[in-house]
Amino acid sequence: MKAVVLTAVNEIGVAEVEKPKATAGKSVVKILACGICGTDRHIYHGEYPGDKPVILGHEFGGVIEEVAPGSKFKVGDLVSVDPNIVCGTCVDCLALRTAFCPSLTALGVNINGGIAEYVLTPDTQIYLVRPDLNPLYLAFIEPLACSIRGLDLADLKGGEKVAVLGGGVMGLLVVQLAKLAGASEIVLVTRQKYRREVALKIGATRTIDPINESVTDLIKGMDVTFECAGAVETFEQSQQITRRGGAIIVLGLTASDTKVSIKPFDIVVNEHRIQGSYLNPLTQARSAELVGSGKLNLDILISKVVDLDGVKAILDAPPAEGDIKYIVRP
Ligand SMILES: [Zn+2]
Numbered sequence: 562m563k564a565v566v567l568t569a570v571n572e573i574g575v576a577e578v579e580k581p582k583a584t585a586g587k588s589v590v591k592i593l594a595c596g597i598c599g600t601d602r603h604i605y606h607g608e609y610p611g612d613k614p615v616i617l618g619h620e621f622g623g624v625i626e627e628v629a630p631g632s633k634f635k636v637g638d639l640v641s642v643d644p645n646i647v648c649g650t651c652v653d654c655l656a657l658r659t660a661f662c663p664s665l666t667a668l669g670v671n672i673n674g675g676i677a678e679y680v681l682t683p684d685t686q687i688y689l690v691r692p693d694l695n696p697l698y699l700a701f702i703e704p705l706a707c708s709i710r711g712l713d714l715a716d717l718k719g720g721e722k723v724a725v726l727g728g729g730v731m732g733l734l735v736v737q738l739a740k741l742a743g744a745s746e747i748v749l750v751t752r753q754k755y756r757r758e759v760a761l762k763i764g765a766t767r768t769i770d771p772i773n774e775s776v777t778d779l780i781k782g783m784d785v786t787f788e789c790a791g792a793v794e795t796f797e798q799s800q801q802i803t804r805r806g807g808a809i810i811v812l813g814l815t816a817s818d819t820k821v822s823i824k825p826f827d828i829v830v831n832e833h834r835i836q837g838s839y840l841n842p843l844t845q846a847r848s849a850e851l852v853g854s855g856k857l858n859l860d861i862l863i864s865k866v867v868d869l870d871g872v873k874a875i876l877d878a879p880p881a882e883g884d885i886k887y888i889v890r891p
């Protein structure tokens with residue numbers, strides 16, 4: 562089969578590799594769609610830990626191609642895959658803090674993932690989706706699951722005011738989740754004009770251009786701020802725009818050695834809750850349900866669909882202005 566294999570930092574290409582075979586407890590999934598995300602770029606450039614050689618791709622789904630005897634799945638089932646494999650028995654897993662499982666391994670990071678024609682997947686990671694789902698939407702279930710984790714942690718109440726800093730996929734999914742959750746105001750901040758226009762179409766009540774407008778003058782007293790940009794500036798702004806007693810949910814990933822300046826005094830007197838949100842613990846099934854419900858506008862987020870041969874060019878260049886989500890259809 563054909564696959565996009567990362568052999569070393571900054572070395573990637575389409576290769577002919579052996580098609581996997583189903584083994585006990587694992588099924589072969591024929592990939593119908595796999596999203597490319599910032600994490601893939603980080604892994605490619607050696608900025609995020611991953612094993613090599615490896616087939617990249619952790620945002621994917623497809624149809625069951627082959628099952629082992631006793632599998633609860635059958636050939637032809639349309640499925641989403643949760644790439645993060647945990648042990649299920651350690652202290653963290655038993656306490657439902659599965660993202661912290663010390664033996665966590667991820668498809669597309671440590672073991673072969675979804676930018677390929679087929680992938681071998683533990684049945685524990687597979688979720689059935691409605692058979693008539695647009696296969697391209699399978700690429701959104703993992704990133705949406707991460708966004709749902711952020712919403713869970715935010716404990717957003719109906720009628721509250723929300724700010725979203727960052728207009729990438731994560732930010733634009735959070736906008737839609739906040740709308741569904743009943744936020745009264747949803748302000749999206751992003752530099753890119755096209756992304757601001759998209760945000761207004763899918764639930765934002767207001768957008769701000771941080772280059773030409775003052776974020777901290779124009780936004781005040783938000784109940785919940787979602788930091789989805791992973792930048793120093795947005796992290797610092799989040800504390801100024803969030804009301805006293807409000808929550809700051811940090812979904813954006815900075816480089817691991819990035820530092821920001823914060824005033825501990827302000828955290829105390831404002832009782833700000835600064836809460837990180839990592840991966841998709843226990844949210845993949847709900848994400849698959851929500852994508853299947855048709856309540857999200859995903860078409861508007863798809864910028865380009867490429868085949869395996871088109872992946873390297875996407876990873877080699879920064880995302881083009883206005884582009885939101887790239888999807889690989891092998
Ligand atoms: Zn991702």
Ligand SMILES: [Zn+2]
Pocket residue numbers: 647648649650651652653654655662663664
């Ligand atoms: Zn564990």
